[in-house]
Amino acid sequence: MKSFIILLIAVIAINTNLFAAEAGMPQLDPKYWASQAFWLILTFTILYISISRFYLPKIKNNLDNRERKIKDDLDDANKFKELSDIKLKEYEKIIENTKKEIAKMYLDSKNKLSKDIQVKKDAMEKEIEGEIYKAQKEIIEVKKNSISSIKLISEEIAANIIENLSGDKLNTSSVKAVIEETSKQNLGKHL
Numbered sequence: 001m002k003s004f005i006i007l008l009i010a011v012i013a014i015n016t017n018l019f020a021a022e023a024g025m026p027q028l029d030p031k032y033w034a035s036q037a038f039w040l041i042l043t044f045t046i047l048y049i050s051i052s053r054f055y056l057p058k059i060k061n062n063l064d065n066r067e068r069k070i071k072d073d074l075d076d077a078n079k080f081k082e083l084s085d086i087k088l089k090e091y092e093k094i095i096e097n098t099k100k101e102i103a104k105m106y107l108d109s110k111n112k113l114s115k116d117i118q119v120k121k122d123a124m125e126k127e128i129e130g131e132i133y134k135a136q137k138e139i140i141e142v143k144k145n146s147i148s149s150i151k152l153i154s155e156e157i158a159a160n161i162i163e164n165l166s167g168d169k170l171n172t173s174s175v176k177a178v179i180e181e182t183s184k185q186n187l188g189k190h191l
Contacts (some may be wrong), residue, residue: 026032048146155176 027036158178159169
């Protein structure tokens with residue numbers, strides 16, 4: 001259909017002298033059309049063959065290489081993203097495990113320290129109780145010794161006072177009996 005329309009336009013143009021060949025445009029002169037068509041077909045055929053055989057394969061190859069490179073880069077990026085996600089999960093797991101270990105170590109240390117403190121506290125309490133017991137024994141011993149010392153000193157003082165006042169020496173057994181009786185009555189109040 002197209003070729004028919006083109007042929008019809010060409011026939012109308014030839015018959016109506018629209019070519020203006022007489023006006024100095026030889027390319028519109030029909031007698032040169034055959035050579036013009038030959039060179040047009042030859043030029044476009046050479047151009048088509050050179051483009052289709054030499055340039056288009058290189059361009060297509062470059063586009064294919066570029067597309068392949070982009071695809072490879074996207075695949076690598078996806079692999080690296082997956083790898084980074086895996087590493088991130090491993091990192092988070094390590095951090096979580098480390099936190100658990102630290103909490104366990106903290107509790108173990110706290111329990112051990114509490115036990116050590118309790119053992120030392122118990123040992124100190126036993127030592128203090130022992131010292132208190134020794135001190136109480138010493139106090140009781142000192143009381144016993146002091147009571148007998150007080151009785152002896154009291155007997156000597158009483159004998160000396162009576163001897164100085166009366167001039168006679170008294171029987172030591174009677175002085176001891178009086179001091180013993182007095183000490184029983186008065187020592188209970190003070191001890």
